[in-house]
Amino acid sequence: MKKIFILLLVLVLALSLCGTATASDISVKLNGSQLSFDVPPTLDNGRTLVPLRAIFEAIGADVKWDGDTQTVTATKDGTVVALTIGSKTAYKNNGPVELDVPGKIINQRTLVPLRFVGEAFGSNVVWDGNTRTITITSGSGSGSPPSDPPTKSKMKAHFIDVGQGDAILIQFPNGKSMLVDGGPRTAGEKLVSYLKKAGITSIDIVVATHPHEDHIGGLLNVLNNFPVNKVIDSGYPHTSKTYEDYLSLIDQKDISFEIAHAFNSINIDPGVKITILHPGTTMADSNNNSIVLKLQHNQVGFLLTGDAEAEAEKYLMERTDATTLKSDILKVGHHGSRTSTSDAFLKKVSPSTSIIMLGEDNSYGHPHSETITKLVKIGSEVYQTNVNGHIVVFSDGNKVNVFTVSDKPISSDSVVIEGGEVTLQRYVGSIKSDKYHYPSCRYAQSINPENETWFNSKSDAQTAGYVPCGVCKP
Ligand SMILES: [Zn+2]
Numbered sequence: 285m286k287k288i289f290i291l292l293l294v295l296v297l298a299l300s301l302c303g304t305a306t307a308s309d310i311s312v313k314l315n316g317s318q319l320s321f322d323v324p325p326t327l328d329n330g331r332t333l334v335p336l337r338a339i340f341e342a343i344g345a346d347v348k349w350d351g352d353t354q355t356v357t358a359t360k361d362g363t364v365v366a367l368t369i370g371s372k373t374a375y376k377n378n379g380p381v382e383l384d385v386p387g388k389i390i391n392q393r394t395l396v397p398l399r400f401v402g403e404a405f406g407s408n409v410v411w412d413g414n415t416r417t418i419t420i421t422s423g424s425g426s427g428s429p430p431s432d433p434p435t436k437s438k439m440k441a442h443f444i445d446v447g448q449g450d451a452i453l454i455q456f457p458n459g460k461s462m463l464v465d466g467g468p469r470t471a472g473e474k475l476v477s478y479l480k481k482a483g484i485t486s487i488d489i490v491v492a493t494h495p496h497e498d499h500i501g502g503l504l505n506v507l508n509n510f511p512v513n514k515v516i517d518s519g520y521p522h523t524s525k526t527y528e529d530y531l532s533l534i535d536q537k538d539i540s541f542e543i544a545h546a547f548n549s550i551n552i553d554p555g556v557k558i559t560i561l562h563p564g565t566t567m568a569d570s571n572n573n574s575i576v577l578k579l580q581h582n583q584v585g586f587l588l589t590g591d592a593e594a595e596a597e598k599y600l601m602e603r604t605d606a607t608t609l610k611s612d613i614l615k616v617g618h619h620g621s622r623t624s625t626s627d628a629f630l631k632k633v634s635p636s637t638s639i640i641m642l643g644e645d646n647s648y649g650h651p652h653s654e655t656i657t658k659l660v661k662i663g664s665e666v667y668q669t670n671v672n673g674h675i676v677v678f679s680d681g682n683k684v685n686v687f688t689v690s691d692k693p694i695s696s697d698s699v700v701i702e703g704g705e706v707t708l709q710r711y712v713g714s715i716k717s718d719k720y721h722y723p724s725c726r727y728a729q730s731i732n733p734e735n736e737t738w739f740n741s742k743s744d745a746q747t748a749g750y751v752p753c754g755v756c757k758p
């Protein structure tokens with residue numbers, strides 16, 4: 285404990301000596317669109333440092349990281365830029381360039397000088413002190429086409445495997461976050477560590493769809509571990525100890541508490557329209573009073589239904605038009621129970637991807653085979669957290685990519701899970717390098733656990749900017 289404290293003290297001193305300060309009020313625009321960074325730009329002696337991967341990705345350069353020499357090499361349109369962390373000499377096409385401020389690692393993130401990077405690739409970099417905005421304009425012909433949205437406009441929806449229960453993290457294009465449910469109490473710690481790995485340091489909105497333990501139990505850990513700006517509740521009370529604990533924690537932490545009203549919207553990111561569809565009236569039980577949310581990210585729609593059952597579905601159909609319910613992604617109601625996902629409702633939603641959140645060997649017999657059959661029959665790909673583990677859906681506003689532990693959705697032409705074996709292959713990398721490995725690789729085993737980052741598929745690793753290890757060749 286003492287050691288950690290001293291280490292922290294040294295770190296704090298070192299940082300203050302360097303004269304660095306995070307500057308979250310600085311905005312960076314590339315060819316007219318605002319870039320968002322998961323860690324804010326840092327000011328160092330009047331120079332702005334930004335996260336390495338984010339800036340190179342935005343510029344459209346290919347990045348290679350050599351952990352041994354701590355050197356990043358970025359290539360675009362024949363220009364090669366090399367930058368060694370801590371060194372004031374960078375190289376552009378092998379010619380040395382002197383830097384005022386070298387790249388550095390702060391809070392385990394590699395930051396690079398923005399101006400040097402932008403100018404090295406032929407862009408014009410202008411600082412406006414009044415608006416604290418840095419504008420990067422690509423040189424003629426080499427910029428990305430305007431129709432190609434920056435990768436940062438992607439939205440990520442994590443359907444987190446919390447066993448029997450729901451926990452859905454949405455990371456918006458503007459960097460804000462919303463957590464819909466927190467799974468059962470027993471999964472609280474696991475959920476917190478997942479959120480940390482996803483880069484979450486605070487949560488803008490927590491939605492508790494309804495007061496059942498498998499939805500709010502884990503929220504206790506979440507509320508104790510992250511600053512939360514607002515909690516939205518269904519307003520349908522429950523007499524359980526867990527619900528009481530949840531309410532008193534919200535009160536104790538003085539978190540703003542709102543009751544959901546149908547057809548109100550949640551304003552969190554101008555790029556994503558969120559409408560509360562339910563509860564529009566008070567129904568006879570908690571499940572049917574679940575908060576139902578529709579998220580619309582340009583062309584891509586998500587419907588999150590909590591444990592809403594047929595009664596709520598009927599009410600929803602009476603009160604909404606077809607386009608409101610139509611969704612690409614459906615979080616299937618009530619863990620795949622036969623009491624939800626009525627035929628007429630499913631027809632209205634007609635999801636191309638359905639996600640069922642549940643635990644193995646639950647006492648309810650979820651998911652019911654009737655539900656799976658229905659979903660498969662309409663041509664929907666079905667993912668289940670008990671089979672696929674964590675399921676992450678990326679949306680760029682036009683299409684979605686789904687990443688899972690097994691990468692195998694259950695569909696009519698796909699694997700049979702019952703009784704058959706499903707091999708789950710995950711990959712691991714270090715946040716300090718750009719290689720991903722089989723967990724058995726000797727390099728994987730030498731990664732400090734604190735620096736581990738796990739991927740549910742190769743494509744997931746590659747999307748995150750990682751390349752296969754040359755030794756284990758995943
Ligand atoms: Zn439930």
Ligand SMILES: [Zn+2]
Binds near residue numbers: 570571
């Ligand atoms: Zn429930």
